[in-house]
Amino acid sequence: MIEPITADIHxxxxxxxxxxxxxxRVIEHEAVGKCEAVSEIRGTALGQGAKALVCKVKGNGMNQHVLAILPADRQADLGKLAQLIGGVKASLASPAEVDALTACVFGAIPPFSFHHALRLVADPLLFERFDEIAFNAGSLDKSVILNTQDYLRIAKPELVAARRRFHCFFASAAR
Incomplete structure (x- = not known):
């Protein structure tokens, strides 16, 4: 059982x-569930969004929870994530695990790990394209826009490129 974190994460x-x-800077806004909608409200590019996924990586003697941070305009490649950090397979954590490890609901998880059992990894693409990253900050109705270099200095994530592009039906159909 995971020892739950209890704190006002924001x-x-x-x-x-x-x-x-x-x-x-902090932006208060309507609680929205889609990356595209919240980036529009924030006035930021979709790729500036730091999407946070709590994953479970197993295999090769590993049984690790991982907070994977990637640009909001990309999808996680969980198989690649597992392989790059030494595991065999990865899956998304259950809602109960997410709650215990982050004290946040899906969509509100900031790109910081405040739990000793949650390993922080981030895709370097997020930091290569923009001077600032944007993310929901422990609440669906509050966002932070943070200097990229400050994020890297403070959070110190392991850099792991475990992403793929979104596959959009309409973009494919337009070709």
Whole structure:
């Protein structure tokens, strides 16, 4: 059983960013469930969004929960993720595991791990294209737009390229 984290993640995140003198701003907005809609509300590009997925990686003696961060305009390649960090297979964690490890609902998880059992990995593409990243900050109605270099300095994620492009039916049909 996972020891649950209990904290106001939004406040904990802001306290961390302030303590580390990060360059960021908070945006309060309507709670929306789609990356495209929230990026429009934030006024940011879809690819600036830091999508956070709680995964379970197993195999080769590994049984690890991983917080995988990738650009919102990409999909996770869970098989590649598992292979790149030394496992055999990966799957998304259950809602109960997500709650215990992040104290957040799906869609509100910031790209920071506050739980000792949650390994943080991030796709380098997220940091190569934009000077700032944007993410829901422990709440579906609050976002943070954070300087990319400050994020890397504070969070110190392992950089792992485990992504693939979105496959859009309409884009394919238009070709």
């Amino acid at each position: 406040q904990r995140l802001l306290a961390l960013l302030d303590a580390e003198l990060a360059r960021y």
